[in-house]
Amino acid sequence: MFHSRRLKIGGMRELYAVMAFVERQFNLCKRYLGWEIVFLFYTVINTLTIAFIAVGMQKQGHAINPDYVFYLVIGALMWGFLGIIFHEISNSITWERWEGTIEQTFMAPIQRLTHLGGVCSFAVLYGLLRTIIVLVAITCFFGMGLPKANYAGAFLILGAASLSFVGLGLMAAILPLLSPEKGSQATHIMEGVLLLVSGIYYPVTALPEWLQGFAVISPATYALDGVRKALLEGATVSELLPTAAILVLMSLVFIPLGLGIFHLAETYAKRAGLLKRNG
Amino acid sequence: MFAIECHEVSKSFSDGFWWSKNRKVLKAVDKVSFQVAKGEVFGLLGTNGSGKSTLIRMLSTLLLPDSGTIRIMGLNIAEHPMAVREQINRVSVEAAFFKKLSAWENLSYSARLYGIHPGRNRERIAEILKRLGLPENKLDESIEDMSRGMQQKVAIARALIAVPPVLLLDEPTTGLDPVSKREVRSFIKEVRQDHATSILLTTHDMQEAEDLCDRIAVMSDGRLVQVGTLDTLRNLVLKPAEDKNTLGLEEIFFRLTGKSIYEEGMSHVS
Ligand SMILES: Nc1ncnc2c1ncn2[C@@H]1O[C@H](COP(=O)(O)OP(=O)(O)OP(=O)(O)O)[C@@H](O)[C@H]1O
Numbered sequence: 001m002f003h004s005r006r007l008k009i010g011g012m013r014e015l016y017a018v019m020a021f022v023e024r025q026f027n028l029c030k031r032y033l034g035w036e037i038v039f040l041f042y043t044v045i046n047t048l049t050i051a052f053i054a055v056g057m058q059k060q061g062h063a064i065n066p067d068y069v070f071y072l073v074i075g076a077l078m079w080g081f082l083g084i085i086f087h088e089i090s091n092s093i094t095w096e097r098w099e100g101t102i103e104q105t106f107m108a109p110i111q112r113l114t115h116l117g118g119v120c121s122f123a124v125l126y127g128l129l130r131t132i133i134v135l136v137a138i139t140c141f142f143g144m145g146l147p148k149a150n151y152a153g154a155f156l157i158l159g160a161a162s163l164s165f166v167g168l169g170l171m172a173a174i175l176p177l178l179s180p181e182k183g184s185q186a187t188h189i190m191e192g193v194l195l196l197v198s199g200i201y202y203p204v205t206a207l208p209e210w211l212q213g214f215a216v217i218s219p220a221t222y223a224l225d226g227v228r229k230a231l232l233e234g235a236t237v238s239e240l241l242p243t244a245a246i247l248v249l250m251s252l253v254f255i256p257l258g259l260g261i262f263h264l265a266e267t268y269a270k271r272a273g274l275l276k277r278n279g
Numbered sequence: 280m281f282a283i284e285c286h287e288v289s290k291s292f293s294d295g296f297w298w299s300k301n302r303k304v305l306k307a308v309d310k311v312s313f314q315v316a317k318g319e320v321f322g323l324l325g326t327n328g329s330g331k332s333t334l335i336r337m338l339s340t341l342l343l344p345d346s347g348t349i350r351i352m353g354l355n356i357a358e359h360p361m362a363v364r365e366q367i368n369r370v371s372v373e374a375a376f377f378k379k380l381s382a383w384e385n386l387s388y389s390a391r392l393y394g395i396h397p398g399r400n401r402e403r404i405a406e407i408l409k410r411l412g413l414p415e416n417k418l419d420e421s422i423e424d425m426s427r428g429m430q431q432k433v434a435i436a437r438a439l440i441a442v443p444p445v446l447l448l449d450e451p452t453t454g455l456d457p458v459s460k461r462e463v464r465s466f467i468k469e470v471r472q473d474h475a476t477s478i479l480l481t482t483h484d485m486q487e488a489e490d491l492c493d494r495i496a497v498m499s500d501g502r503l504v505q506v507g508t509l510d511t512l513r514n515l516v517l518k519p520a521e522d523k524n525t526l527g528l529e530e531i532f533f534r535l536t537g538k539s540i541y542e543e544g545m546s547h548v549s
């Protein structure tokens with residue numbers, strides 16, 4: 001009656017499945033295009049508010065570096081980028097838990113790495129796109145660009161940082177796996193800690209010494225440092241390579257760790273019967 | 280080799296934390312053993328809460344059994360979950376979809392997961408849906424705009440895109456109107472005929488079970504009470520001087536379990 005041409009199990013097949021997730025997330029995004037625009041607008045406003053902290057300080061007579069506006073803007077953008085990756089990954093799980101499709105996804109013959117890799121690829125692409133739009137909007141608003149900026153260098157750092165962020169995102173994604181009601185909100189806690197220690201709006205040296213230790217193990221610290229050097233000081237790619245290398249090394253720890261933790265959570269969920277919604 | 284083989288499979292659920300005094304442990308599936316031959320349609324009957332869906336979830340690798348072994352097409356599910364997933368698909372009572380996406384978007388997502396190019400197979404997928412009584416122009420409608428029955432048909436099509444050798448159908452016709460039920464039923468027969476698909480089916484519709492199943496297993500409170508062909512089961516409970524032909528499955532079920540098939544399962548809590 002009918003037959004199907006199925007790809008054999010293997011690399012091609014997994015790549016194909018990555019596409020399934022990217023396409024699915026893209027379709028979902030498209031369905032909420034209106035809301036996407038609303039949230040993008042909100043992000044621009046939010047970033048502007050933070051930029052005006054610097055402008056306000058200048059107006060109050062504090063002698064500050066004129067770069068300070070963009071120092072804060074870069075912090076806000078990076079914070080936003082990290083947040084998007086986190087939320088896209090954990091929301092993809094929350095969403096499937098609500099819809100009940102998680103059982104369908106989990107019983108498909110694909111590796112978890114492929115599943116999460118697909119979701120993460122979309123998250124990174126989507127995060128980059130949004131970050132660029134906001135950056136362009138902000139530069140237009142202030143009518144000034146970043147004269148020294150080395151964009152290639154900034155992308156190098158962002159790319160390397162994405163990998164570690166994905167690792168952290170995978171750890172955050174276990175929360176909605178265990179509780180669709182509360183798990184998603186709980187990912188904010190992880191983000192909050194990163195916000196505190198990574199020097200997003202202030203140099204890490206502003207922190208008490210015992211907290212600075214945490215900054216060392218946060219990939220966001222290196223990402224911010226690298227992107228600021230690239231955009232504000234025009235650091236060359238070769239000058240940025242050590243920072244990129246640290247980020248890649250961190251991802252070599254965080255991604256396997258994230259996958260491992262996710263695997264444990266999945267096994268627990270399958271033992272305790274948490275995946276079922278009804279029926 | 281059997282299509283499905285369960286040996287002493289058990290699963291309990293507990294509520295509350297392990298240190299809590301009034302924590303209840305519920306035996307949802309209790310030492311269940313049975314085999315389904317290749318190409319067989321095997322019916323699983325039981326009242327609400329008797330453990331049918333729990334059993335199917337374990338067969339689908341979605342739930343880990345507490346004890347016992349399960350083999351699908353000869354593959355031990357605990358050792359080769361990925362190879363098993365390649366062999367199966369499931370239709371659940373509640374058709375789960377990305378409700379905001381169209382039927383086509385949902386189906387092409389699923390197709391890709393099974394290594395099937397959705398674009399190149401669109402005609403074939405539309406053909407399956409047509410066989411189930413869903414016109415092609417519905418394909419691009421969003422799932423949330425579809426009736427429950429239509430959603431269920433899309434779910435059945437989804438399970439069949441990859442033509443799995445083993446199909447797990449958990450109440451596939453619940454909530455469908457009589458015409459749709461008939462369409463689904465004849466489709467199941469057709470699939471089985473053309474592809475020698477082995478099918479495990481649960482249903483509360485006795486007529487459907489009689490019509491489709493080669494053998495029937497009766498479950499009650501997590502335990503398998505009897506397994507056999509309709510005739511075997513009938514002979515087991517037939518009273519002296521009773522006419523065989525007047526004894527329907529509903530009554531057989533009642534005599535085997537002491538419950539009506541429509542009854543809410545007693546909680547078997549320890
Ligand atoms: N994930 C779970 N967590 C806790 N309890 C569960 C879970 N899944 C099933 N149960 C319990 O196990 C028992 C068997 O449920 P199951 O869904 O397998 O029954 P069923 O035979 O499919 O019933 P129905 O005919 O209503 O679909 C029920 O008491 C149910 O509440």
Ligand SMILES: [Mg+2]
Nearest residue numbers: 279331332449
């Ligand atoms: Mg059920």
